[in-house]
Amino acid sequence: MGLMRKLAEQLSQPRGSWGQVVGVFLGRLNRPANEWTLKLLEIQPADRVLEVGFGPGVGIQEAAKLASRGWVAGVDFSETMVEQATRRNAALIATGRVELRYGDVSSLPDNDDTFDRVFGVNVIYPWREPVATLKELRRVMKPGGRIALYFVDKEDMKLWHPPADLVTLYSGPEVARLLAEAGFHEARFVIKKRWFWNGVCALAEK
Template structure:
């Protein structure tokens, strides 16, 4: 096994690398399906929407978004080269059509012009962002005035058999809501979903029409 694969397994979800990273991507595509379906519902995708997903992992949500934004555009950015490869394979048809564009990079420095997107979504990735205050301001920059941000946050559930200790507490979700307000977002609200042992909070926020 090469050195790049000798890493702590949970770290593979923060930035999948090498063979274990490919395995982590496969696992995420399997286990995060409900989170992605709920995100689509919260986003209320319209055919003409221009949408950015941050931290797309294996690219399942990108696929769901492209199925709905049929006259729009879906962009994605992820830190992991392995995830860019997996997501590009999963979305090869819409990438070829020019309706989906995937790139490797960080939320901290988004390669898009100001006001480029109607909607930005990030599911199960906020906990890995290196500088949340700056990163949220960067997200706000690429949203159109009046545009919507949806942050999907998996909630901690010790009863969950797999990775039960991972996830946010209610207090952490509230603190992220405060960060959103400090980064200049308005209309902040939370929607909760649950299926079996899976619980997820979606923070919804808007870039104000002015400023």
């Protein structure tokens, strides 16, 4: 199996001891993207927040600082990442302010209209049915709630030649269109240059 394929598999769903290493790497590499996404999300102290594909749990930890009187839930379908993020957020989990679940974002256990804010950082590429998944996220959001999805722009990702059967690459307008198709309002995107790639954050409201 090619190196790029193995890497794409690990980034899409980190597993085993290599997954642990990938998690440590993601925790450092993606911290600025998580911080930027959370800034755009404008979390309020009493908000109920959901992170999809939390990986090593850096975004969960930062979101919990902002939702200081609220509640932060996360879902990830990598057992390795659930373990790593649980270790990172053990103190917050013990207080009941954070809840991390193992599961697929396409089918959430939450009631309709639960969350004020939903976010995901570098998580959309392996989604097989992005509009259906976004509809599921919209279902669990309160009316007026905001979603923020960060990803690296298609043109920059193309340089890595990721396997097309495993990941789908997106531009800002494409994700804004998917959000609108899923029923969100005010779908838009902003771009931030980092080193040699453009980070894109797509935003919308329910």
